[in-house]
Amino acid sequence: MATTSVMGGVVKRREDPALIQGLGKYTDDFAPVGTLRVAFLRSPVARARITRLDTSRAKEIPGVVAVYTHDDVAHLGPLLAQVPVGKLRPLLAAGEVNHVGEAIAMVVAEDRYIAQDAVEAIEVDFDELPAVIDLRKAASDEVVIHEELGSNVLHTWTYHGYWEALGLEDQTPQVDEAMQREDAVVVSLDMVNQRLIPVAIEPRSVLAEYEPGYGRLTVHSSTQVPHALAGAIATQLEMSIRDVRVVAPEVGGGFGCKLNVYNDEILVAWASRELGRPVKWTETRREAAGATIHGRGWVATATLVGTRDGQFLGYKLEGIADMGAYSQNFTVAIPLLGLWIASGQYKMPVSWTVDCVVTNTMTTDAYRGAGRPEAIYYLERIIDAYAREIGMDPIEVREKNFWQPEEFPATLGCGFALDSGDYAAATQRLKEIADYEGLKRRRDEARAEGRLVGIGVGSYVEVCGFGPAVLADIGFSWSAYGLPSSFNGSGLVRVNPDGTATVIIGTGPSGQGHQTAWAQIVSDGLGIPLDDIRVHHGDSATSPMGIGTFGSRSLAVDGTATFAATEAVREKAAKIAAKLLEAAPEDIVFADGGAHVAGSPDRGVDWKAIAQAAYQGHTLPEGVDSGLEETIIHTPGNATWPFGTHLAMVEVDPDTGDVELLEYYAVDDCGNQVNPMIVNGQVHGGIAQGVGQALFEDAYYDQDGNLLTGSLVDYPIPTAADLPSFQLSHTVTPTPVNPMGVKGIGEAGTIGSAHTVVNAVVDALEPLGVKHVDMPLRPRKVWAAIQEARA
Amino acid sequence: MTVNGQPVSAEVEPRTLLVHFLREDLRLTGTHVGCETGYCGACTVHVDGEPVKSCTMFAVQADGANVTTIEGIASNGDLHPVQEGFWERHGLQCGYCTPGMIMSSVALLSKNDRPSEEEIRHGIEGNLCRCTGYHNIVQAVQFAAARMRGEEPPAADWEGGE
Numbered sequence: 001m002a003t004t005s006v007m008g009g010v011v012k013r014r015e016d017p018a019l020i021q022g023l024g025k026y027t028d029d030f031a032p033v034g035t036l037r038v039a040f041l042r043s044p045v046a047r048a049r050i051t052r053l054d055t056s057r058a059k060e061i062p063g064v065v066a067v068y069t070h071d072d073v074a075h076l077g078p079l080l081a082q083v084p085v086g087k088l089r090p091l092l093a094a095g096e097v098n099h100v101g102e103a104i105a106m107v108v109a110e111d112r113y114i115a116q117d118a119v120e121a122i123e124v125d126f127d128e129l130p131a132v133i134d135l136r137k138a139a140s141d142e143v144v145i146h147e148e149l150g151s152n153v154l155h156t157w158t159y160h161g162y163w164e165a166l167g168l169e170d171q172t173p174q175v176d177e178a179m180q181r182e183d184a185v186v187v188s189l190d191m192v193n194q195r196l197i198p199v200a201i202e203p204r205s206v207l208a209e210y211e212p213g214y215g216r217l218t219v220h221s222s223t224q225v226p227h228a229l230a231g232a233i234a235t236q237l238e239m240s241i242r243d244v245r246v247v248a249p250e251v252g253g254g255f256g257c258k259l260n261v262y263n264d265e266i267l268v269a270w271a272s273r274e275l276g277r278p279v280k281w282t283e284t285r286r287e288a289a290g291a292t293i294h295g296r297g298w299v300a301t302a303t304l305v306g307t308r309d310g311q312f313l314g315y316k317l318e319g320i321a322d323m324g325a326y327s328q329n330f331t332v333a334i335p336l337l338g339l340w341i342a343s344g345q346y347k348m349p350v351s352w353t354v355d356c357v358v359t360n361t362m363t364t365d366a367y368r369g370a371g372r373p374e375a376i377y378y379l380e381r382i383i384d385a386y387a388r389e390i391g392m393d394p395i396e397v398r399e400k401n402f403w404q405p406e407e408f409p410a411t412l413g414c415g416f417a418l419d420s421g422d423y424a425a426a427t428q429r430l431k432e433i434a435d436y437e438g439l440k441r442r443r444d445e446a447r448a449e450g451r452l453v454g455i456g457v458g459s460y461v462e463v464c465g466f467g468p469a470v471l472a473d474i475g476f477s478w479s480a481y482g483l484p485s486s487f488n489g490s491g492l493v494r495v496n497p498d499g500t501a502t503v504i505i506g507t508g509p510s511g512q513g514h515q516t517a518w519a520q521i522v523s524d525g526l527g528i529p530l531d532d533i534r535v536h537h538g539d540s541a542t543s544p545m546g547i548g549t550f551g552s553r554s555l556a557v558d559g560t561a562t563f564a565a566t567e568a569v570r571e572k573a574a575k576i577a578a579k580l581l582e583a584a585p586e587d588i589v590f591a592d593g594g595a596h597v598a599g600s601p602d603r604g605v606d607w608k609a610i611a612q613a614a615y616q617g618h619t620l621p622e623g624v625d626s627g628l629e630e631t632i633i634h635t636p637g638n639a640t641w642p643f644g645t646h647l648a649m650v651e652v653d654p655d656t657g658d659v660e661l662l663e664y665y666a667v668d669d670c671g672n673q674v675n676p677m678i679v680n681g682q683v684h685g686g687i688a689q690g691v692g693q694a695l696f697e698d699a700y701y702d703q704d705g706n707l708l709t710g711s712l713v714d715y716p717i718p719t720a721a722d723l724p725s726f727q728l729s730h731t732v733t734p735t736p737v738n739p740m741g742v743k744g745i746g747e748a749g750t751i752g753s754a755h756t757v758v759n760a761v762v763d764a765l766e767p768l769g770v771k772h773v774d775m776p777l778r779p780r781k782v783w784a785a786i787q788e789a790r791a
Numbered sequence: 792m793t794v795n796g797q798p799v800s801a802e803v804e805p806r807t808l809l810v811h812f813l814r815e816d817l818r819l820t821g822t823h824v825g826c827e828t829g830y831c832g833a834c835t836v837h838v839d840g841e842p843v844k845s846c847t848m849f850a851v852q853a854d855g856a857n858v859t860t861i862e863g864i865a866s867n868g869d870l871h872p873v874q875e876g877f878w879e880r881h882g883l884q885c886g887y888c889t890p891g892m893i894m895s896s897v898a899l900l901s902k903n904d905r906p907s908e909e910e911i912r913h914g915i916e917g918n919l920c921r922c923t924g925y926h927n928i929v930q931a932v933q934f935a936a937a938r939m940r941g942e943e944p945p946a947a948d949w950e951g952g953e
Binding site for chain 1: 870888921
């Protein structure tokens with residue numbers, strides 16, 4: 001990779017001027033003339049048969065254009081899922097409802113207020129059935145929610161059996177044997193990794209415009225996956241993808257919840273085609289809380305076995321993961337992402353079993369980290385419990401068991417290979433920036449004064465940059481939407497006749513700064529100034545085939561494609577410049593907005609002259625075609641495996657149980673960095689989300705299936721006053737998987753932080769003898785643990 | 792009412808929220824809706840100089856008032872120092888909370904030109920951001936505060952090799 005200051009340097013974001021002036025355009029900001037508005041009638045009960053549904057009064061309200069129920073849309077089938085294990089979601093409730101918030105009827109009206117009035121005029125009666133909410137009860141099949149499935153357990157993932165074709169060895173006997181050793185220390189904990197609501201601050205929104213004269217459908221949506229949504233709409237509406245254009249304009253945060261395709265997106269597109277008018281729906285916050293996917297939702301028992309002197313001998317996890325009522329995009333596959341990193345940064349045999357069960361709640365799917373924060377949480381919490389048991393420093397015990405730099409690529413028991421890493425180096429860096437020994441002294445001094453101060457550490461490795469095409473063999477692909485190979489990424493690089501560059505990529509951001517990072521890649525490769533480059537994204541009609549932003553993949557996949565397209569343009573331009581300069585192509589150097597002959601900076605041409613020659617055609621060297629544009633579609637060979645170690649210092653108020661996060665340190669390694677400013681920003685936000693899970697957030701259904709946390713008042717995400725500033729550093733271990741050596745950073749902060757904070761709180765409570773408190777560590781729960789310990 | 796210095800008048804239903812009036816009647820779409828309960832702050836505007844969550848106010852309640860939205864705080868094409876701070880210190884990612892966050896920050900600095908980190912954090916705690924973890928928003932407000940006092944802003948914490 002070239003090493004100019006453009007690549008790897010801090011460059012202010014090119015997307016910001018519009019956004020800071022209120023001039024950015026999000027989906028709800030678009031309002032074509034005559035746009036109709038949609039509102040949904042949603043179920044107030046968790047499980048029931050619908051015995052009567054009468055929309056006649058709603059239809060009579062002036063300004064109401066249509067009211068649709070299941071019978072109107074049954075022919076479209078249920079909402080498609082990539083992993084169709086479980087019951088698929090009907091577009092509108094099919095005679096029964098299975099969670100609070102399920103869409104029963106859809107109103108289309110001249111404005112939002114009329115649509116809401118009409119929803120309230122729909123009459124519906126229910127014959128209620130017992131709801132199943134508790135995960136262990138669901139797994140017992142005492143009440144089977146979807147009788148036709150025969151069981152609430154949809155699937156069981158095991159470490160060795162998840163992919164039979166690999167013929168993996170079952171390591172369970174090794175782990176069990178280790179537990180029988182005379183010198184074995186066995187530590188076990190039951191822990192909850194609670195259900196979360198993603199809370200993108202921009203509610204989801206979709207605007208569809210069908211043009212009958214052209215047979216063409218244009219859909220704006222707040223989505224992370226414009227190409228996938230185009231494929232989904234085309235498939236469900238029996239259109240060709242050629243006639244469906246999806247545009248993701250500014251997207252106000254995604255965090256995984258906008259990587260699903262939703263029934264509302266299909267219904268709005270269908271209604272626009274039915275009515276021949278633009279139709280728009282924007283969710284309310286209550287709908288965002290109860291009808292947009294949730295994440296996490298696991299209960300599990302984690303067991304670690306090791307020797308008295310800190311050598312791990314094996315790890316076992318037995319868990320249940322909540323799928324919710326219906327399976328959507330990747331629902332049942334999410335635990336698999338955790339399985340691949342079940343052993344974290346450590347070398348040891350693993351036994352890992354997770355049951356996927358149905359409950360009468362909203363569907364779960366990918367939320368920032370998706371399966372990985374859950375897996376790492378259990379592992380890193382039980383490591384701390386083990387360290388405490390044998391009386392060893394928690395960092396030292398981790399260091400004793402890391403994979404060593406010379407062991408990479410390190411093949412795991414689950415068949416994948418960690419690409420590159422130096423776990424000890426990142427941990428060493430953490431000890432330096434946090435002054436670990438000094439921190440421990442400060443903690444001990446505080447303890448001597450009777451204060452409850454604790455330090456927690458946690459390491460992680462994650463898997464991202466999806467993904468290798470081989471994943472399709474286990475059903476991990478986008479084939480349900482007619483996109484068999486769409487773990488691809490893409491990049492188009494065009495030098496325009498005026499010497500500027502246009503870049504079009506197959507992924508679309510939701511805050512990650514693609515316009516800046518991609519301009520840096522192209523500027524670095526061609527020597528075209530950043531101000532002369534514009535990056536387009538998020539339009540399925542104009543972007544080369546890609547898929548979207550999720551799983552920390554954009555840079556590693558679409559970035560690699562763009563890097564390769566840039567190289568191809570440079571190679572061609574070198575031939576053209578060589579002819580113009582009467583030199584050999586291999587002697588051409590690109591810098592400062594043009595090309596010159598190596599060693600003779602005055603023998604040069606600017607990009608405009610090269611582009612003019614390229615498009616003019618008749619002066620080109622032999623064998624070189626007209627134009628100056630290249631498109632690369634890239635499928636990676638392996639995933640990438642970023643890693644890091646975090647540290648938190650907390651103080652617990654013994655009288656109230658309130659936890660204050662005093663200090664937070666993080667060392668993350670995402671390989672090479674294109675823009676360190678953006679990397680830091682991703683880590684900051686990720687940490688905040690992990691802290692949110694550790695301390696505040698809980699998507700809570702009562703046993704009747706009522707969502708008690710349907711607003712931001714009941715579902716508190718962290719505010720500025722809840723957090724300290726973060727102290728970050730990085731190590732750089734480039735990946736060999738792609739030429740830029742980049743791994744991905746979008747999810748790292750979240751995967752690294754929840755267990756770190758909980759470990760710190762448990763450390764703070766250690767003098768009282770508390771060994772575990774389940775998240776979220778709200779004051780009441782911590783206070784109760786203190787009282788119990790003192791009793 | 793007056794919006795961003797321009798007089799505007801319209802007939803609206805009594806139940807029309809101020810934020811819907813701004814966004815849909817005036818097409819000032821920089822003011823965003825995040826929660827409809829006054830909790831997230833994405834809809835923050837200034838009404839007679841005070842920060843107000845425009846999803847909790849009816850348009851008719853602002854009759855005769857002087858309203859400033861995010862579109863109205865730059866002057867003659869020059870960014871407001873708070874806008875500049877958010878750009879310089881990477882105080883935004885997806886940008887959705889940003890207009891409200893900027894409006895609250897402007898209000899904070901109009902009352903306190905030298906806020907401590909704690910005062911900044913409490914001053915913007917009525918505005919939720921899910922992307923930044925607030926770290927760089929604090930830096931952005933500190934940058935703006937220094938600029939507005941005519942001082943050199945503190946260095947960014949990614950400068951100097953980190």
